Amino acid sequence: MIHRLDPRSKLVMSIMFATVSIMFLSIIPLLIILASLIPIIIAAKSFRRWLRSMRGLSVLIVFILIINTLISTTENPFSHSLALALRLICIMTSFSVFFLTVHPDELSQAMIQMGIRFEFAFAMSMAMRYVPTLGYEAYAIMDAQRARGVELDKGNLLKRIRNIVPIIVPLIIVSIRRALSIAESMESRGFGATDDRTYLEELVFRKQDWALTILSIGILLIMIYAHLFLAMPQWMLWDLPF
């Protein structure tokens, strides 16, 4: 269901969540935001991948907690750091909803339909396509250099940095050659032939996309209003006493 929404409406929703997260720096409201994001992630069947990306973030979070607790001048430094960390999690999660449910192809199609030139959008999706290829190639070159007796994992830091050269140089050469050959293939298939390029699957903004967009903008406006003109109830400002 969420995967089938238009990327553009999902982008509006993500921006809404991220903006609202930035407006608050208290534990309770941020927990509420997170609590409303998680069901969306679960509904999109992306909970496990989200957990994995959060695990990747955990080092940074611990770092923020420790450093901020030590240097913060606020009354309750740990509570303040916890709120900061929560805010980071909320912002990351907001955009996770977008990136975990939008296929790279949809993303470039969305960019094109938002007026970005096809060539640029296509370059981006091609980067995604060839990053793993480049990775394999780097490993192959490393193996080849090892076989020729280059000691890649020995020596001090300076030596190791110098060791990158016999990998990078062949990698660049191979990549240029590959780029030429890719260009030949694309050229042969009429790349850039006409400005009236068609698209097999155009994205359509459906009723549910409008609903999501209007809902998101509505929530955002209410939150901005509340943030500027209303005082937060006391229970929302609750924090840890240290």
Next chain:
Amino acid sequence: MGLIRFDNFSFKYYGTEKLALNKVSLTIDRGEYVVITGPSGCGKTTLCRAINALIPQFHRGYIGGHVYVNGMDTREHGVSDFASLVGMVFQNPENQLVTLNVEKELAFGPENLGVEPVEIRRRIEEIIDLLDLKSLREKHPHEMSGGEQQRVAMAAALSLKPEILVADEPTSNLDPQSAEKILEIIAYLNKEKGMTVVLVEHRLDLVAKDATRVILMDKGQIVVDGPPREVLVKDICHEIGVGVPKAVEVYRELIERGIRLPGVPLTGQELATLVQEVAE
């Protein structure tokens, strides 16, 4: 007039010393299946590039003479003018798959030329059927074997509905079984769909039986050009080091021993039939 016509065509890549093609004259008619072979560096790839105007439009260099394809001079038209006339399949399948799935790949060419989505959809279904790509439909290029990738690359070239298929060593990175499958498809396209084929291939034992013509190149020139049964028995094949089919080798060996079979066999089967005839 000829569908493809090389008229005294020469080419030297920018920054190199020797001619990659040296005064090549060649006419290929509709429906022919031409196999080009010859030692590495003799100019086969250059010849292929000249057919869809990659030379001289994409690769710059010194040009002499002309190439006409369907009456269009490659000097005067861009590569995209030839896109729906000449389908190109290159050596490395990885570098021909530029999108993230099969449907997108097949759509890429027609989209570039502004073909209506409904028509693109129709072509995709037709070609997926024709090349048996159903199981690959949703796959990312990295999840495919080399042979599967090359089949998709060929499908992507065919989705432009070209009259001519130019395939430059499409099987050289593949295992024998995948190679055979690719070559079967090419033979099918030529026989059943009347497609004109120009194929660069070293494994003549696999293609000689389907080809209508074999061209042997050396040092940027065409050395021999004719029907497979005439070309492959010539001594020059051995001198240049062409991989002549085993059956032809046996035929030649028998002549040396004083036995002349009534015809030139290209496959083991043909050889067996001829030997049987002689024995009876």
